[in-house]
Amino acid sequence: MTSLQPCVSLLRADSYELSQLRASLEQLLEPLGGMSAFVKPGDRVLLKPNLLTGARPGKECITRAELVYCVAQMVQAAGGQPFLGDSPAFGSARGVAVANGYLPLIEELNLPIVEFSGKRYETVSENFNHLLLSKEVMDADVVINLPKVKSHVQLTLTLAVKNLFGCVPGKMKAWWHMEAGKDSQRFGEMLVETARAIAPDLTIVDGIIGHEGNGPSGGEPRHLGVIGASTNVFALDRALLEILTVDPATVPITAAAQRLGLNVEPADMQFPHLRPEDLKILDWQLPTRRMAIDFAMPRVLKSTFRHFYIRFIKEPISAYAGR
Template identity: 30%
Template structure:
């Protein structure tokens, strides 16, 4: 650990349900305890997990995203709420999970991240990331904690993979998945390219057993925040009793010695992790291959195009 660098604050806050008034109070307290400040008039991208319209549990709960938007609106920010689902559009997913009407009350609309620009990766490849995300002043990352069939468990770091535009995410699995370690490197390099200022993790009812879409709800009752996406994920992994040997993204963060990967980098504010019991949180017994078969990729691409044109 670099002794000259201060520890990263991670705020754990117990909250039992997604009731909007309580959520507003929790978000404000977490931001304050982590000393989050936002310049008035800043262009802010709020990046929830809008992975699929099939299962609302797979997405960041609407009330978490809406509470973040209300907080930012009170700060005088210029807000955009956007993600880049692998299939369909952000507007379709937002409507399916019941977030659109709440955004409309604030004069906001969910948008799909677009305008891909190539990001050069350290292993000689490129990936198309959204210029919309790159050109914002700052990003508020609003992930959902989930078990994951390929990564074991995912949170804030993996959520920023959503800034890769559209089908390019599935294509990345097809291109890089057969080479161990490349997907993790790519996800982290996408993170490093993004102007992330804060992360608010929805772990009130995270997904366990499997994921990222078809798992089951788990009552963890946790809303967590930190300016460091690596630190908040480390805190979540530790809460689940895991180690870098098991969690692929954590292992790569540790290999690169990214600040936030180590427990000693974290300063817990509000509530200690010992207050949360996760002993019966189920993670996948066996991980699926990272790579997508070409046939699956093509079918997914056709499905995505049809979804966009039909508006369904």
């Protein structure tokens, strides 16, 4: 194996119990140099979990709080200053995090939560030069991507690359569904270019319990017992497809990465622990229904209204009532 081959670290992990999970994560990152290889004292470190929705707590629609907590501890131990950030489909990052049990853990570590909705940064991309990413993401010293393994009614699967779409601020995501979603190839390429522009320093995937079926939120939890990590977000996604025995051609993101020369085949990766064939899942449930990628104008307007209602009316009222 050459040093040019991306390293994809894969392990079995069956528990979110904090001490066990922390030990598993330490072992997972050891071949990559440990957390100190990515985080230096004083670094501002963005932790980007999947904070999709607060509507289905317990259904494993989002990255588990325990994994985020352990990663944040490791960042702090390396001298970094971690903060959470996302731009959920509905509501605020804080509201979704609280609804899914994050609050005790983030309060214990004093983790700030940043909403990707204000400052924007224009990406440099020939085909997507009007795609804006959050300035909070681009200004971070280190970006750690923390996706969840889920099926997806529009994209077959949502993994590490798709999780970075949450760095598009506010409701711009719905408008991009409308603009680029008319062509699945263009939409896949947009997601790949988003990931390439952000270039996360490290990705750690939560596959201990995934979400199969009609995801990203309408499916059901499924125990997988897998965690993975890599500096190459495209290689990690491809390895996960191998584990789930999903044809890469059916996943628009992976197909786009292939066209753009960014895909990596398992034969060209280093696996310091387990290989994908050691973790095979032969009966992972893909969506039983399909939804078009593109959003029509009425749907975009409805989605935008719902987002603002939840974030600026419903969540503030709930927070006030809880005092």
